Every structure is written in C-alpha cells, then in structure tokens.
Amino acid sequence: MSQPVRNRERRRPQLDRPALVALLFGLVGVGYRLVLTLQTVPVSNSDEATFGLAALHIAEGRHRPVFLYGQRYMGMLESYLAAPLVALAGPSWPVLRLPLLALYALFLWLIHRLTRRIASPWFATFVVGLLALGSERVIRDQVTVVGGRPEVKAAVLLMLLIVVGLAQRTLRHRRLAVGLFGLLAGMAVWSDWLIVPYLVVAGLALLWVLRRELLGWAGGLLLVGFGLGVAPMVRDNLVAPPGEDSVSVFREISAGTGAVPPWSERLRGGLLEGVPLAGGLCPVDGCARWQEWFGLLYPVLLVAAAAVAVVAYRRGGPRGRRVGPVVQLALVVGAAATLASYLRSPQAATDPLGNARYLSVLQLSLPAVLWPLWLAAVACWRGTVGVAGRLTGALATAALAALAATTLVVTVLFAAVGTAASRTEERQARDLAAAVRGSGLREVYADYWTCNRLVFNTAEEVVCGVLDGHLTPGQNRVPAYWDRVGRADRPGYVVEAGSTLEWRLRRLLGDRADAALVTEAGGYRVYHPAEPVRPWQ
Numbered sequence: 001m002s003q004p005v006r007n008r009e010r011r012r013p014q015l016d017r018p019a020l021v022a023l024l025f026g027l028v029g030v031g032y033r034l035v036l037t038l039q040t041v042p043v044s045n046s047d048e049a050t051f052g053l054a055a056l057h058i059a060e061g062r063h064r065p066v067f068l069y070g071q072r073y074m075g076m077l078e079s080y081l082a083a084p085l086v087a088l089a090g091p092s093w094p095v096l097r098l099p100l101l102a103l104y105a106l107f108l109w110l111i112h113r114l115t116r117r118i119a120s121p122w123f124a125t126f127v128v129g130l131l132a133l134g135s136e137r138v139i140r141d142q143v144t145v146v147g148g149r150p151e152v153k154a155a156v157l158l159m160l161l162i163v164v165g166l167a168q169r170t171l172r173h174r175r176l177a178v179g180l181f182g183l184l185a186g187m188a189v190w191s192d193w194l195i196v197p198y199l200v201v202a203g204l205a206l207l208w209v210l211r212r213e214l215l216g217w218a219g220g221l222l223l224v225g226f227g228l229g230v231a232p233m234v235r236d237n238l239v240a241p242p243g244e245d246s247v248s249v250f251r252e253i254s255a256g257t258g259a260v261p262p263w264s265e266r267l268r269g270g271l272l273e274g275v276p277l278a279g280g281l282c283p284v285d286g287c288a289r290w291q292e293w294f295g296l297l298y299p300v301l302l303v304a305a306a307a308v309a310v311v312a313y314r315r316g317g318p319r320g321r322r323v324g325p326v327v328q329l330a331l332v333v334g335a336a337a338t339l340a341s342y343l344r345s346p347q348a349a350t351d352p353l354g355n356a357r358y359l360s361v362l363q364l365s366l367p368a369v370l371w372p373l374w375l376a377a378v379a380c381w382r383g384t385v386g387v388a389g390r391l392t393g394a395l396a397t398a399a400l401a402a403l404a405a406t407t408l409v410v411t412v413l414f415a416a417v418g419t420a421a422s423r424t425e426e427r428q429a430r431d432l433a434a435a436v437r438g439s440g441l442r443e444v445y446a447d448y449w450t451c452n453r454l455v456f457n458t459a460e461e462v463v464c465g466v467l468d469g470h471l472t473p474g475q476n477r478v479p480a481y482w483d484r485v486g487r488a489d490r491p492g493y494v495v496e497a498g499s500t501l502e503w504r505l506r507r508l509l510g511d512r513a514d515a516a517l518v519t520e521a522g523g524y525r526v527y528h529p530a531e532p533v534r535p536w537q
Contacts, residue, residue: 029132070477148192167323179221186229269352428522435521
C-alpha cells in the first residue's frame with residue numbers, strides 16, 4: 001500500500017535551482033514594494049485620489065463608473081479591485097495600492113513562466129531579478145493607482161502563455177482557454193488602449209497556433225469572451241453625448257496642440273530619456289549621460305531579437321517547438337510598435353520625464369529583447385564559438401552586467417535617499433487634511449493637485465472645488481463636489497503659500513485677507529473669508 005504513496009510524492013512538482021533563485025528574487029521585489037506601499041512611496045497625487053474616490057463610491061454602492069471621472073477613455077478596473085478593501089478598511093493610500101502589489105506579484109510569476117517556456121530557466125531567473133529592482137519611475141508605474149498598466153501587462157502575459165499552452169497541447173480545455181484569451185483582450189482594451197499593439201501581436205500568435213480551429217466553437221468563444229471584456233466600454237460609449245465617447249476624447253488628446261518637434265528631438269527624448277527611465281536605469285529627475293547607453297542599444301537589440309526569432313523559427317520542427325520564436329517575435333513587434341507610437345507624439349520631446357510612463361509596457365518585451373545578449377554570453381562562456389563569437393559574447397556579458405548593475409545602483413539610491421522627500425510630502429498632505437478638518441471647514445476651493453487628494457485624505461468629510469491660477473473654475477473631475485462648494489455660504493480656500501493663487505486671493509480680499517487666514521499647515525494656508533470670493537460669477 002505504501003508504493004503508490006511514494007509514486008504520488010515523486011510526481012509532485014519540485015522547484016529546480018533556477019526557480020528557487022527566481023522565487024527569492026520575486027519575494028525580495030514584492031517585499032521591497034510592500035514596504036514602500038505601507039509608507040505611501042511614491043507620493044500620492046490628485047489623479048490617484050480620483051481613482052481612490054471612485055473605489056470609495058463603488059464600495060458604498062453610490063456609483064459604478066466605467067471610465068475615470070472627467071477622462072472618458074481610462075478604464076476603472078483598478079478602482080473595482082480596490083473597492084472591497086476600501087469597504088472593509090476604509091479609504092487610505094496603502095489599502096488603495098495593495099491590489100496593484102498583488103498584480104505585480106502575478107506579473108513576476110507570469111513573466112517567469114513565459115520566459116522559461118520560450119527561452120531558458122536561468123535566463124528567466126535573470127529577468128525576474130531585473131524586474132525585482134525598481135527606480136522611482138518603475139515603482140510609480142507598478143504600485144500607484146493611475147490606471148491601466150499593471151493589469152494589462154499581466155493580461156498580455158497570460159494571453160501569451162495560453163498561446164504557448166495551445167501550441168504545445170498542455171491545456172486540457174482548449175476552447176475555454178481561447179474564451180479566456182478573448183476576455184482578457186477585451187478587459188485590456190477597456191482598461192488601457194496603450195496595450196493595443198501587444199494585443200494585436202498576441203492575437204496574430206493565437207491565429208498562427210489555431211488557424212482552422214478558430215472557424216468553429218473556439219472562434220465563437222473568443223468573440224464572446226472579448227465582447228464580455230469590452231462590454232462596459234461599449235455600453236458607456238453608446239449612451240455618451242456626441243463628442244464625449246472614448247474614441248473622440250482619446251483622438252482629441254492624442255492630436256495635441258502646437259507645432260510638432262522635429263524627429264531628432266523626439267528620438268532623443270524617447271530613446272535617450274524615455275527608454276532608460278521606463279527600464280529603471282535612471283532616477284525620476286532624468287538620465288545622466290552614462291545612463292543613456294541602453295536607449296541607444298535598444299533599437300539594435302530589437303533588430304537582433306527579431307533576427308534570432310526568425311532564424312529559430314526557420315529551423316523548423318513541430319509547432320510546439322516553434323511557438324517560442326513566434327512569441328518572441330510577437331514581443332519584439334509589440335515593443336517596436338509601442339516605441340514608434342510614442343516617438344510620433346510631441347510629448348516624447350517636450351516632456352520626456354513626465355511621459356516615460358507610457359513606455360512602462362516595454363517590460364513585457366524584456367525576455368525577447370535581452371535574449372540575443374544572453375545567447376551570445378552563454379556561447380562565449382561555454383567556448384562553443386570562435387574568436388569573433390567570444391568577443392561578441394564578452395560584449396554581451398558586459399552589457400547584461402552593466403544593465404543589472406545600473407538598475408541596482410539606481411534602486412539602492414532611491415530606497416536609501418529618494419524616499420525621504422515622498423514621506424515628507426505625504427506627511428504634509430496629512431497635516432493639511434487634519435488642519436482643514438480642525439478648522440471646521442467642509443467645503444473649500446483649491447488648485448487641481450490639492451483638491452481630490454484633500455478629499456480622499458479626509459474620506460470626503462471635506463469636499464473641494466478646483467480653481468486655476470486665475471481664481472476661475474479649473475478641471476473638476478467630480479462635478480458634484482464643485483456644485484456642493486458652490487452652494488456653500490462661506491467656503492474656504494486652501495492655497496499653497498506664496499503661490500499665484502494665494503496672491504490673487506489676497507488681492508481680492510484686500511484688507512480682509514489677514515483676518516480671513518485661519519491656519520497654516522504643510523506649506524499651505526487656509527483662508528475662510530466672511531463672504532465668499534467667486535470672481536467668475
């Protein structure tokens with residue numbers, strides 16, 4: 001009777017050495033981000049607060065938003081993920097960010113699984129090690145609730161794993177897997193349109209694997225799954241007023257204004273700043289000259305990775321073996337299309353630091369982009385190549401070592417020094433919220449970057465209407481707040497000390513300005529005039 005038990009024990013999956021090291025790297029990466037999440041690092045802002053307020057409204061059953069308030073193209077999946085926790089523990093920044101931490105852990109597991117199946121075990125460990133590190137720019141993209149990227153990256157990886165499983169026939173329920181592929185694609189489209197290039201190439205890889213199967217039940221389930229995933233977006237667009245549907249809004253935002261900078265400036269901003277920033281090789285305030293090398297190398301690596309994938313595919317073999325090069329080529333094309341789309345935008349030149357977040361999805365392509373370097377390095381150290389191959393392998397080894405070392409240095413500098421400013425600013429924001437509540441004010445006016453953050457920090461005890469620098473209505477994402485403050489008999493004014501907004505307010509108040517000042521906290525001053533100041537009325 002004991003023999004079957006021993007056989008069952010032998011069949012239990014065991015982690016090999018590369019997997020154990022990858023697990024250790026993953027635990028370090030998740031633990032590092034957990035500590036930062038509990039400290040609200042990186043610092044919160046009003047954009048994130050808007051997602052948090054939506055999560056609060058969902059938790060209380062007051063609203064079921066499809067798109068971000070005032071931004072009718074950014075899906076609200078992150079708010080729905082946070083809503084149950086907000087309902088249990090109340091609104092706070094760590095509670096809001098915890099679902100994204102779980103998504104990051106899922107992302108690491110999925111990219112490790114995919115890389116092992118299309119490349120090699122130790123290379124998968126190396127990729128996880130790189131992704132466990134994180135500069136401020138990388139951490140901000142991974143754990144702050146600003147919409148889209150964490151969930152869509154996990155979705156694409158799972159879709160590609162489905163493609164690999166279908167090709168290698170390791171999935172038992174093939175039709176259901178295809179339906180899940182469609183559901184993930186639909187939800188990704190609803191959540192963040194920036195992922196569309198990767199969805200297209202994943203769809204082409206699925207078409208290569210299934211071919212005739214998609215003409216039957218599998219194709220029907222694919223369409224049903226996609227329809228279910230994208231249904232919230234479709235329904236909202238059907239009832240949206242003319243010109244306010246997500247397509248029109250996104251087209252208007254993408255069009256931009258003013259002259260388009262020349263290609264040379266966009267290439268410099270996109271490649272030399274954007275790619276290293278998104279890859280975690282630079283601090284958030286910009287790249288030094290010695291940190292820009294990866295941006296120059298990136299297009300070369302894309303070409304080399306495409307060539308390696310094509311050669312591996314042409315060597316033939318069963319579909320299960322050729323699916324690895326197909327997925328690698330899909331990741332290369334997805335990265336190239338994403339980068340090309342970004343370089344077309346004027347923001348690549350005008351604000352490369354602020355817009356590098358749009359390249360965070362390039363992390364998906366890391367297993368394909370670095371694979372040629374890994375192959376060359378391994379061939380060199382195994383001594384299976386000639387003099388030229390050894391020279392190439394030595395250079396590849398140096399590039400991989402430089403990439404890991406630079407990422408590690410930037411991560412350590414951020415963890416040791418860069419978090420202090422975020423903690424200080426977050427403490428000042430909490431002090432401001434406490435001061436406003438303590439003054440008895442419940443309706444105030446403030447600038448955009450103060451308003452919704454203040455509302456979230458007070459759990460809507462205080463509501464805020466947004467003013468621009470001219471004391472006129474600004475970008476109010478939640479119109480109900482503006483209406484409530486507009487009905488208040490004596491609204492307060494929360495202004496940054498020494499700002500243009502304070503200067504204009506004091507000029508309008510005149511001799512009453514000093515008497516209206518009730519408190520000062522966190523670098524802000526709170527005014528409560530005897531009569532409201534509403535110059536726009």
